[in-house]
Amino acid sequence: MHTKLTTIAFDADDTLWHNERFFRITQERFADLLSDFTEKTHLEQRLLAAERRNLGHYGFGVKGFVLSMIETAIEVTEEKVPAAVIAELMQAGREMLAHPIDLLPHARRAVECCAETHRVLLITKGDLLDQERKLAQSGLGELFDAVEIVSDKTVEAYGQIFARHGEGSSRGMMIGNSMRSDVVPMVEAGGWGVFVPHGLEWELEKAPAPKASARFHQLESLQRLPELVQTIMD
Template sequence: MAKLTTIGFDADDTLWHNERFFRITQERFAQLLAQYADPDHLMERLLEAEKRNISHYGFGIKGFVLSMIETALDVTGDKVPGPVIRSLVEAGQDMLRHPIELLPHARDAIAAVAEQYRVVLITKGDLLDQERKLAQSGLGELFDGVEIVSEKTTAVYAGIFDRHGDGASYGMMVGNSMKSDVVPMVQAGGWGVYVPHGLEWEIEKADAPEDAPRFRQLTDLGELPALIAALR
């Protein structure tokens, strides 16, 4: 078995809260459009728009706001009031200004792992927003490298762990998304460690690779150092 040398960490909802702010904004969105669509139908239309638009806007708050505006236009037959559009833009600005809230054990887990391994932050989304969140988190100094990518695929992980480590087979990816953090890393030949957050975006759902020998699941990041020690 290849010896671990490099550990990758996801950011949003692995190290700090993120999805909760999208949920709050979705509730605000539903209130603003209440006279045009019931909440369940509105959320279905919004999810459809987000899926369509990922290839255009990528992941992040800005694409989310544009998808809300598009959905508002669709459900109102292009008659959505101007103040509603303004409120949606302001909601996105509020999200971009929201302070970072670290998840339990985030700093301690990274610091403990960094004593013996190279650690890399691997996150996807809007470049400026991800850089802002990392700076506000106070965790930047703990990482040996930072990768902000448009998508997390097997090829992307192979490239990152080649650049920052000794290849994916010597690496581990830790995150809250089965689809983005675990499955493609396992497929690349590395370890995929799932740390569920509790709130999960529909687009990030995927089946766990239960039969994969390099798949693990933890309750929280506090269990990570012990897991890595057990794999030596």
């Protein structure tokens, strides 16, 4: 089996630019709006349950998050939630969909360095229009050989993407902040999975690290990525 790396893929949200912090800000706003009906910890638990329940219906992203907040608000208030609260949650969603892009440290340099020697992909999940907007505003779009916006990141998805844009997943690398989505399925697909923790992690993206695999790596930041790639190539 070939062992050399030919194709490198990056996750987008909270790997190349900030994203989760906007969800956290909105969730705090949600708790304030519902404070007369329930306490914060209970509300967070109900919201997480709704998000988990709704993933198969709404997918990942802001729109599904807003719908889950509205559903939770209806549940915890026993259908007494004021229309003004629903309106404010919808406005919060619109603001999230318009937030400016703030690149993470070393993001541009990491992509540029990889693009000098390898095929470089962006593989992200979520709402199509929102992800396209963020990529356009990031200024990184011209660096990627291909962009894939998928409904979920699975072993099968990685196999298909790296076969389509590279030489198969065994010669590919996926870099991201989600152990569940970016790292574990890529390692299971036979490729390299590189975990770059962001600091804010959504509960539904947590998973045990595949530490038994020699193709699992963890970096403190993207600054060390070119060094890791060179080590693999050597």
